[in-house]
Amino acid sequence: MEIKVASVDSVIIYFDNNISKEISNKVKASYAYLKSLNNEAFIDIIPSYSSILITYELLKYDFESIKKYLEEELKNVKVDDDTNSKLVEIDVYYGEEVGFDLQRVASINKLTIEEVINLHSSKVYDVYTIGFLPGFAYLGVLDEKIATKRLETPRKKIPKGSVSIADTQTAVYPKDSPGGWNIIGKTTFEFFDKNLEALSQIDINTKIKFNQISKEEFLKQGGII
Incomplete structure (x- = not known):
């Protein structure tokens, strides 16, 4: 220290x-x-x-x-094994209509799209820090098999709810924003809510689990393609 x-x-x-x-x-x-x-x-x-x-x-x-x-x-200070961390499960539609870089991530890592989805949704992630945007949680660590560098040219606008990966981390864009992370899916989960006292359901003591859902389920939840 x-x-x-x-x-x-x-x-x-x-x-x-x-x-x-x-x-x-x-x-x-x-x-x-x-x-x-x-x-x-x-x-x-x-x-x-x-x-x-x-x-x-x-x-x-x-x-x-x-x-x-x-x-x-x-x-x-005593460091615990974080067994008391809160687990939040988040539904994600991993369709190519919303996962703009899903095929790119698969091709770079010599995997199928389904393998990318399975590897991303099979882990429980720790929240390392929150920054860049209110509610933007940096999550880790990704399975090395799908670790992918950021885009060389960032997009001018990434839609709110986009699930993304960059290097060994993953995150969800809490609002429309420029960004250079690889987009692999989309969720309706609100990472930033002005109506909450804490402004977000997510903090550094949260663990995140992504669950794959169908396009139909995503649309029923209010998702936008």
Whole structure:
């Protein structure tokens, strides 16, 4: 663990340089612990893949004092095996009408489309971090057999609900947006909802399971082709 200056009133706690389940669990446990302290001097606590950004009140801490405080407090963190994580299941229509890059992903990885779908929908994914857009959850880790690089030229508009993959991660676009991820399907699941107090049903303690559904089921749920 290493603590560095991020700005005049913020620090970053680095747990590692790699993205892995082990490091993700350390980040999640440390984030939960820091939140539980209810330290009024903390303005914001933002977790990422392998780090946590903390913005704090300058009248309360300087860098050396907050560094010492965090080092002492984080000694108390216990990393669980995340068995208490919430599982959210998401229905996906993996049709080529909505999965613009489904055939591309299959061809690059020398698989059939059905094999790509089976590999993507057979895993339970961890939420590593949320960013880029409100409700955009970075999920991992993909089966290496379908890991695929981003598009060389990003699309100007990717439809809301598009299920995508890039390298070893997968995600769902919570709204219409430009983007360069490979689109393999679509869902009606709402990743961002202004009516919810937390704005999303998904957080870093969530696990995601994608379930394949038919075109008919997708349309019944209000899906748009």
